[in-house]
Amino acid sequence: MITCYLQSVGLAAPGLESWSTGRTLLLSGDPLHNDPETPYAPNLLPPNERRRATAAIRQAFRAAEDALRDHASDPSRLASVFASSDADLAVLNRICNALTQPERQISPTDFHNSVHNAASGYFSIAIRSMSTTTTVAAFDASFAAGLLEAATLANIEGCDVLFVAYDVIGPPPLLAVRPTTASGSCALLLTATRGPATLARLDLQTGAGSESVCSGAAAEKLRAGCPALRGLPLLEILAGSQAGECRLKMDAGRILHLIVQPA
Amino acid sequence: MKPLTISAYTAVSAAGRGRAALLSALRSGRTCLERKAFDDAQLDCFIGEVAGVASHALPVPWRDWDCRNNRLIDMALRIDGFDQAVAEAIALYGPDRIGVFIGTSTSGVRQTELAFAARESSDSNLPDWYNYRTTQSTYSVADFTRSRLGLTGVTVAIAAACASSAKVFASAARAIAAGTCDAAVVGGADSLCLTTLYGFNSLQLVSSDICRPADADRKGLSIGEAAGFALLERSPGDGRPALLGYGESSDAFHMSQPRLDGAGAMRAMSLAIERAGPGNEAIDYVNLHGTATPANDLAEAGAVVELLGPEIPCSSTKGWTGHTLGAAGILEAVIACLAVEHGVMPMSLNTLTVDPAIKANIVRETRSVRVRRVLSNSFGFGGANCSLLIGHSA
Numbered sequence: 001m002i003t004c005y006l007q008s009v010g011l012a013a014p015g016l017e018s019w020s021t022g023r024t025l026l027l028s029g030d031p032l033h034n035d036p037e038t039p040y041a042p043n044l045l046p047p048n049e050r051r052r053a054t055a056a057i058r059q060a061f062r063a064a065e066d067a068l069r070d071h072a073s074d075p076s077r078l079a080s081v082f083a084s085s086d087a088d089l090a091v092l093n094r095i096c097n098a099l100t101q102p103e104r105q106i107s108p109t110d111f112h113n114s115v116h117n118a119a120s121g122y123f124s125i126a127i128r129s130m131s132t133t134t135t136v137a138a139f140d141a142s143f144a145a146g147l148l149e150a151a152t153l154a155n156i157e158g159c160d161v162l163f164v165a166y167d168v169i170g171p172p173p174l175l176a177v178r179p180t181t182a183s184g185s186c187a188l189l190l191t192a193t194r195g196p197a198t199l200a201r202l203d204l205q206t207g208a209g210s211e212s213v214c215s216g217a218a219a220e221k222l223r224a225g226c227p228a229l230r231g232l233p234l235l236e237i238l239a240g241s242q243a244g245e246c247r248l249k250m251d252a253g254r255i256l257h258l259i260v261q262p263a
Numbered sequence: 264m265k266p267l268t269i270s271a272y273t274a275v276s277a278a279g280r281g282r283a284a285l286l287s288a289l290r291s292g293r294t295c296l297e298r299k300a301f302d303d304a305q306l307d308c309f310i311g312e313v314a315g316v317a318s319h320a321l322p323v324p325w326r327d328w329d330c331r332n333n334r335l336i337d338m339a340l341r342i343d344g345f346d347q348a349v350a351e352a353i354a355l356y357g358p359d360r361i362g363v364f365i366g367t368s369t370s371g372v373r374q375t376e377l378a379f380a381a382r383e384s385s386d387s388n389l390p391d392w393y394n395y396r397t398t399q400s401t402y403s404v405a406d407f408t409r410s411r412l413g414l415t416g417v418t419v420a421i422a423a424a425c426a427s428s429a430k431v432f433a434s435a436a437r438a439i440a441a442g443t444c445d446a447a448v449v450g451g452a453d454s455l456c457l458t459t460l461y462g463f464n465s466l467q468l469v470s471s472d473i474c475r476p477a478d479a480d481r482k483g484l485s486i487g488e489a490a491g492f493a494l495l496e497r498s499p500g501d502g503r504p505a506l507l508g509y510g511e512s513s514d515a516f517h518m519s520q521p522r523l524d525g526a527g528a529m530r531a532m533s534l535a536i537e538r539a540g541p542g543n544e545a546i547d548y549v550n551l552h553g554t555a556t557p558a559n560d561l562a563e564a565g566a567v568v569e570l571l572g573p574e575i576p577c578s579s580t581k582g583w584t585g586h587t588l589g590a591a592g593i594l595e596a597v598i599a600c601l602a603v604e605h606g607v608m609p610m611s612l613n614t615l616t617v618d619p620a621i622k623a624n625i626v627r628e629t630r631s632v633r634v635r636r637v638l639s640n641s642f643g644f645g646g647a648n649c650s651l652l653i654g655h656s657a
Binding site for chain 2: 001002049052085086087092095096097098099100104105106107108111112113114115116117118120121122124125127128129130131132133134135136137138139142145148149152153155156157172173174176177178206250251252253254
């Protein structure tokens with residue numbers, strides 16, 4: 001079993017614009033008002049990187065910045081783990097289309113944004129952290145795989161780790177082969193030890209079993225429609241500030257069992 | 264950290280299939296790069312292509328995974344008895360207690376390029392034969408490896424561009440330390456595709472000449488392809504090489520350019536040495552990331568000199584295989600294992616005149632010499648740095 005401590009939460013999904021407003025909505029189970037989202041301009045990014053940031057990077061930053069909003073200590077010492085099933089399919093689409101043209105002219109910015117770890121690279125630049133940052137992918141199990149990686153990093157190396165899961169809907173024709181119905185991101189700031197701002201203790205263990213679903217219908221639709229939001233059952237527990245447990249699906253018939261104990 | 268025994272390892276690259284082919288290429292000083300076009304690419308450059316990929320068939324149960332990248336993985340799993348070593352580990356630990364940590368940068372993007380090219384028009388759907396999840400998806404590399412080896416342990420793809428398959432060693436070491444698994448298959452694969460050839464070309468990083476690491480006249484990369492694997496266990500080494508330490512850091516500087524002060528590289532190397540513990544700081548050889556771009560080689564050599572001094576022998580082996588991107592970490596970890604097991608210190612192949620600005624001790628002739636510990640560097644886009652310390656514990 002791996003234990004870590006949760007310091008703050010970030011959230012950005014249709015109808016759930018931040019953790020402070022989203023947690024109330026998750027608790028009530030009310031229908032979510034899916035207003036068209038305005039493009040998010042990351043506050044932490046220098047102007048050059050902000051201009052070049054793709055939709056997936058902005059989606060990741062939205063939750064990351066939400067989690068760091070009330071974080072008192074210096075983010076430049078933070079390690080980070082990013083999880084995304086598909087990173088940015090719009091960039092892949094532009095590159096693959098460009099390669100079908102006679103001149104095969106790829107935009108240099110598209111190329112450096114095409115790496116799966118683009119968001120984590122932008123983030124380390126934004127917070128000026130030279131600590132490790134890792135990006136993991138596990139298709140529909142990306143959230144669970146990333147949370148396990150982040151909790152393990154915090155636990156074994158004793159560092160503060162920001163975990164960020166993000167995925168955005170792809171464009172046609174890739175949408176047809178990777179059909180998702182929502183873009184979303186969430187972030188959890190994890191530490192190895194309990195601190196004054198600790199919200200909850202998290203215990204993680206892998207095993208067998210069936211996955212949890214959300215109790216609210218609107219949240220369940222988001223969970224099922226976006227790989228990065230597969231962790232919403234955990235966020236529902238955190239919204240209530242009560243003890244609870246949930247099971248997130250991993251690959252090969254395994255689940256990640258999470259036990260939450262509020263501080 | 265407690266050393267992790269590398270109880271089996273293998274790689275496929277332009278140098279051929281398996282350890283013997285790679286060792287033979289290293290000893291003979293013969294480059295495996297060729298001036299040729301990949302598919303119908305119109306770029307004048309050298310590439311490190313693996314022979315026989317086009318005719319390699321995946322076993323029937325895995326036909327859905329068929330793409331250039333997974334063919335490389337399948338080729339690697341079948342040589343040097345790697346799949347047999349994993350079968351023995353399964354008998355010992357159980358299939359659910361062996362983790363799978365696989366790095367890639369572009370996964371099966373070649374399959375997506377072919378699917379886009381096969382469309383009738385730009386608003387058509389992708390062809391029926393195209394399977395996103397089993398080929399293009401970043402996770403495909405880990406999913407295929409896990410399934411092909413009959414494992415059911417924790418499985419993840421690590422994507423940190425050209426540091427990907429070095430960072431898998433760090434993730435696996437932590438997972439074993441945390442008790443998530445008892446052993447781990449680590450590795451990586453990246454295959455030739457138009458995306459990386461034209462992409463690096465758009466950044467003016469592909470050399471029209473063969474890549475010449477640390478050379479005064481170096482002009483950039485030669486791109487190659489590779490797949491490689493290692494089995495990590497806690498059991499005693501019996502003389503086999505071990506992972507002694509790892510260090511990870513971020514440049515926090517630029518998406519596609521390294522820090523000129525080498526501070527990120529230095530941090531990764533010093534963390535790897537620190538983690539290996541007392542006695543293991545005596546390093547015999549540094550396998551450089553050494554891409555042969557002007558910026559990387561200068562910054563990296565500066566970091567090596569500042570941390571380890573001007574005498575430590577170092578070289579890049581990309582003159583043999585090209586830069587295999589997301590597979591570079593595992594390919595060069597395999598080279599580190601070969602260096603330790605066979606007492607070979609590879610030269611900086613294709614280097615004619617060492618850049619006078621590079622003060623590091625660049626190995627100019629391949630040496631037969633005792634090598635106890637190797638530091639292997641891998642750096643990637645996004646400023647991701649990883650150093651591995653491989654060899655025998657003091």
